[in-house]
Amino acid sequence: MPIIVQKFGGTSVADAEKIRRAAARVIKAVKNSFQVVVVASARGKQTDELIADALEVNPNPPKRELDQLLSTGEIQTVSLFAMALAAAGYDAISFTGGQIRMMTDSVHTKARIISIGADRIHKQLDKGKIVLVAGFQGIDEDGNITTLGRGGSDTTAVAIATALGAEECEIYTDVDGIHTTDPWIFKTAAKIDQISYDEMLELSSLGAGVMHTRAVEFGKKYGVKIHVRSSIEETKGTIITHEVPQMEGVVVSGATVQKDMAKIGLVGVDNKPGNAAKIFSRLAKAKVVVNDIVQTEISTEKANLSFMIGISDLSAAKEAVEQVKDEVNCERVFIRDDIAEISVVGVGMRTHYGVAEKMFGALAEAEVNIDSITTSEIRISCIVDKDQAEQALTAVSIAFELDKPAQERTK
Amino acid sequence: MPIIVQKFGGTSVADAEKIRRAAARVIKAVKNSFQVVVVASARGKQTDELIADALEVNPNPPKRELDQLLSTGEIQTVSLFAMALAAAGYDAISFTGGQIRMMTDSVHTKARIISIGADRIHKQLDKGKIVLVAGFQGIDEDGNITTLGRGGSDTTAVAIATALGAEECEIYTDVDGIHTTDPWIFKTAAKIDQISYDEMLELSSLGAGVMHTRAVEFGKKYGVKIHVRSSIEETKGTIITHEVPQMEGVVVSGATVQKDMAKIGLVGVDNKPGNAAKIFSRLAKAKVVVNDIVQTEISTEKANLSFMIGISDLSAAKEAVEQVKDEVNCERVFIRDDIAEISVVGVGMRTHYGVAEKMFGALAEAEVNIDSITTSEIRISCIVDKDQAEQALTAVSIAFELDKPAQERTK
Numbered sequence: 001m002p003i004i005v006q007k008f009g010g011t012s013v014a015d016a017e018k019i020r021r022a023a024a025r026v027i028k029a030v031k032n033s034f035q036v037v038v039v040a041s042a043r044g045k046q047t048d049e050l051i052a053d054a055l056e057v058n059p060n061p062p063k064r065e066l067d068q069l070l071s072t073g074e075i076q077t078v079s080l081f082a083m084a085l086a087a088a089g090y091d092a093i094s095f096t097g098g099q100i101r102m103m104t105d106s107v108h109t110k111a112r113i114i115s116i117g118a119d120r121i122h123k124q125l126d127k128g129k130i131v132l133v134a135g136f137q138g139i140d141e142d143g144n145i146t147t148l149g150r151g152g153s154d155t156t157a158v159a160i161a162t163a164l165g166a167e168e169c170e171i172y173t174d175v176d177g178i179h180t181t182d183p184w185i186f187k188t189a190a191k192i193d194q195i196s197y198d199e200m201l202e203l204s205s206l207g208a209g210v211m212h213t214r215a216v217e218f219g220k221k222y223g224v225k226i227h228v229r230s231s232i233e234e235t236k237g238t239i240i241t242h243e244v245p246q247m248e249g250v251v252v253s254g255a256t257v258q259k260d261m262a263k264i265g266l267v268g269v270d271n272k273p274g275n276a277a278k279i280f281s282r283l284a285k286a287k288v289v290v291n292d293i294v295q296t297e298i299s300t301e302k303a304n305l306s307f308m309i310g311i312s313d314l315s316a317a318k319e320a321v322e323q324v325k326d327e328v329n330c331e332r333v334f335i336r337d338d339i340a341e342i343s344v345v346g347v348g349m350r351t352h353y354g355v356a357e358k359m360f361g362a363l364a365e366a367e368v369n370i371d372s373i374t375t376s377e378i379r380i381s382c383i384v385d386k387d388q389a390e391q392a393l394t395a396v397s398i399a400f401e402l403d404k405p406a407q408e409r410t411k
Numbered sequence: 412m413p414i415i416v417q418k419f420g421g422t423s424v425a426d427a428e429k430i431r432r433a434a435a436r437v438i439k440a441v442k443n444s445f446q447v448v449v450v451a452s453a454r455g456k457q458t459d460e461l462i463a464d465a466l467e468v469n470p471n472p473p474k475r476e477l478d479q480l481l482s483t484g485e486i487q488t489v490s491l492f493a494m495a496l497a498a499a500g501y502d503a504i505s506f507t508g509g510q511i512r513m514m515t516d517s518v519h520t521k522a523r524i525i526s527i528g529a530d531r532i533h534k535q536l537d538k539g540k541i542v543l544v545a546g547f548q549g550i551d552e553d554g555n556i557t558t559l560g561r562g563g564s565d566t567t568a569v570a571i572a573t574a575l576g577a578e579e580c581e582i583y584t585d586v587d588g589i590h591t592t593d594p595w596i597f598k599t600a601a602k603i604d605q606i607s608y609d610e611m612l613e614l615s616s617l618g619a620g621v622m623h624t625r626a627v628e629f630g631k632k633y634g635v636k637i638h639v640r641s642s643i644e645e646t647k648g649t650i651i652t653h654e655v656p657q658m659e660g661v662v663v664s665g666a667t668v669q670k671d672m673a674k675i676g677l678v679g680v681d682n683k684p685g686n687a688a689k690i691f692s693r694l695a696k697a698k699v700v701v702n703d704i705v706q707t708e709i710s711t712e713k714a715n716l717s718f719m720i721g722i723s724d725l726s727a728a729k730e731a732v733e734q735v736k737d738e739v740n741c742e743r744v745f746i747r748d749d750i751a752e753i754s755v756v757g758v759g760m761r762t763h764y765g766v767a768e769k770m771f772g773a774l775a776e777a778e779v780n781i782d783s784i785t786t787s788e789i790r791i792s793c794i795v796d797k798d799q800a801e802q803a804l805t806a807v808s809i810a811f812e813l814d815k816p817a818q819e820r821t822k
Contacts, residue, residue, distance in 0.1 A: 016467040050487070056427040057491050058498035065497070068505055069490035072483035076461070079480035080468050086476070087469035094479055098509065099554050143510050 003166040007039040007157035012231035014044035023084040035125040039157040042073025063108035074134035092130040097137035104138035111146035116163040151212030162222040176230040177237035180402035181255040188403035196243040202345040251348040252400040265306035268331030275328040286320040288313040292374040340389035343381040362399035368392040414577040418450040418568035423642035425455035434495040446536040450568040453484025474519035485545035503541040508548035515549035522557035527574040562623030573633040587641040588648035591813035592666040599814035607654040613756040662759040663811040676717035679742030686739040697731040699724040703785040751800035754792040773810035779803040
C-alpha cells in the first residue's frame, strides 16, 4: 500500500474541534487505501506559552532544558490526535521523536536530523495502524531530547516521508497554498499550482509561516513531493516538486518583499588580495549571515564593497566592520536600514529574455528608485526605499500578471 | 556524599514563584553537602486539564495514549525546575522517566516499577549536577510511556531513593506533615512526629492527598525513611520509618473516617464449604475490591455474611450478588450506603489492653450507634451511621487525646 505523510500545523490542531477535523482528513486518506503517517505541531500558541513559562523562571534558559520543555507540546497533540482517531473507530498509535529513533545531532534548539527508525513506523503501519509522530523533535545519541527549531515539524514530516519512501508529504495549513506574492500587499495574488524546490527556496520569505525552508531543502535533496494545502477547504494546494520542463514556460513564479534587512557599504577599500576575506571572516566570527555581496572597482587601487544583512544582526555587523575597517584602509562606511528588497523568482528566467527590463520598467513607472540590483540564475532583486516597498511589489506583481494562473499569463 | 531525594507535589510547583521557592529548598540541601535528586509532579491542575482535553476528543481514551499525554505534565515541571536552578547558578539536568530507564510493566495508567537506571543518575550526581526526574512515569520494555497512577510521583521518589541508597526521601507538600486525624473535622489534631510504615498504611485514608499508599509500601519493603514535610514552612514534618520500640508506647497513633463506603449483607446463606468462595469469586470477576468480610453462624445450616466495598463499586457489586444469591440459597440481601467507618490505628495496640473498650465507651457516650466492628492487629474499626460520622471521629479523637503530641498523652 502506498504511504502518505500528513503534517498538521499548530492552527490546524488548536482545539478538540480542529483535531477532529484533521482526523477526518486522515481517515479520508485511509479510505483511499493509503497507509498514513501524521506529523503534528504543538496546539495553537502552546509553544509560545511554554517559552513564556521558561523565561519566567530563567531569562536565559539552558537550551537542553528548553528542548526538554518544548518537546512536550507536540507529544500532547499526537496523543490527543490518536484518541480522536480511536473515537472514530480507527486504530492509531502516537510516538515521541525518541520512540521512533528520530536521531539528531546535539545542537539544542536547532538540531539536524541524522537518521530515522523507519522500521518502527513500518511495523505499526503494517499492523494496520495510523502512526502519529510528534513533530519538531528528536533525540541525540545520549538520549537527550533535541528540537529542530521553529517550523521544524515541516522538516520532520518531509524527513519521515523520505525515510518511508512515501508518495507525497502533505503540509496542511490555514492558507490554501503558496501564493505568487504576499496577499496582504497584492490582494489578488494567484495561488501557485506547482513550483520547483529551487523557486520555493528563493521565495522563502513568502514561505515564512507557510513552509519551512529546511523542509524544502530536505525535499529537494531526497526528491519528496510536498503538497501545501488548506486544512479547512478540500481544494488542491501547491505542489513543490522537481523542476519539470513545463515550468520553464512560466517566466516569473512569484515576487517577494523583505523589509527586515540592512545594507552595509565600505567605500574605498584597498583593492588587494585578501581584503574581502578579512572583512567577511570577521563578520562570520560575529555570526552575521551575509547576503548579496557586491564589489565594484572604483580605481586601480580602490574598490567599493557592499552587502546585505538581517536587521537583527546590524549591531554585531557594525562592530565587526569597525574592527576591520582600518586594516583594509576603508575610507568610509555607510549603513542603510531604511531599505527593502523586492525580488522576482522563476526558473523560466534561464530561457527567457527581458525579465530584468520588465521589472526595472515597472519600478520606474511606479516612480520607485532602485538603490542596487543583484541577480541569481532564477532571481532578480532590487533594493528600494522601505517606504516604497509596497508600491514596488504591487507594480512588479501587475507587470508579471501575478494575479493570474501561470498558464493564462502573456507569453 | 550522602544522597537525598526531594519530591515536590503539584501545589508546590504550581507557578514560577513556587518553583523558585522549591529550588531554594534544593539549594539548601546542596549547601548541606547532599547530592540531591528532585522528583516533581505536574504543575497545579495540569494533569486535570490534560484529562479534560483528552475527554473532549474521546470520552474513553485509549490508556496508552492517555499515558503518553499525561507524562508531559511532569516533564514540563522538571525542565522548568532545572532552569530555575540554573538561574540561581546551580548545574542541573532534568530527565523523563524513559531517560533514566524507569522500567515498568505495561499496565497503562497504573504501571508498577520493575527497575531504575540508577547508574545514569549517579553519573550525573558525580559530575556535581542536581538531577531532576519527572515523577509518575516510566517506560515498558517496548519503549511505551506508562504512568503509575494518581500520586505516582511519591512512588517514583521512594523508588529512586531505594535505587540510589539515599539517606532519606523528603515529600514536600502543602501541609506540615501527617496529622493524628482529619483537621477539617477535629481542628486541634496534632501533627505526628514519627510513625511506622504499617500504621501509615492503615491510616491511608488520612494520607489521601498527603502520601500515596504504594509509596509507603515501597518504603516499607526497602526500608526507605520518608519525611513528609511542608514546602512553605521550615519545620520538621512526619517521619515514616521502621517500627522502633518507642512507638509501642503510643497506643493510638491516629484515627480516620471513611465515608465513601457501602456494606452488603447476605442473610441466611447455606453454611457449606465453597459458598463463600462462590460469592467472592463472582465479586472478583466484577472487579469489586472487598474489605472487612465478616461471617457469623446463625444455625448449623445457615450463616450471615457481610462485607464492605467502595461506594463507586456498589452497582457492580449488587449485580454480582444478584447473580450468585440463589446458588448459595441466600434468604435476603441487604445494602447500606448510609454508613461510615471510624478507625483507630496504633502499633501500641499489640501490647496495650483496653483500646477497644475506650473506643466503644467514647462512641456510647457520644450516643453513636455501632453497626458492626472489625479489627486487625493494629486497627479497630467501627461502622456507624454516616450522619454521625463526624461526631464519632471527634469523640474518639478526644478519648485518645489526639490533640496532644504522643509523648504528652495519658499512659
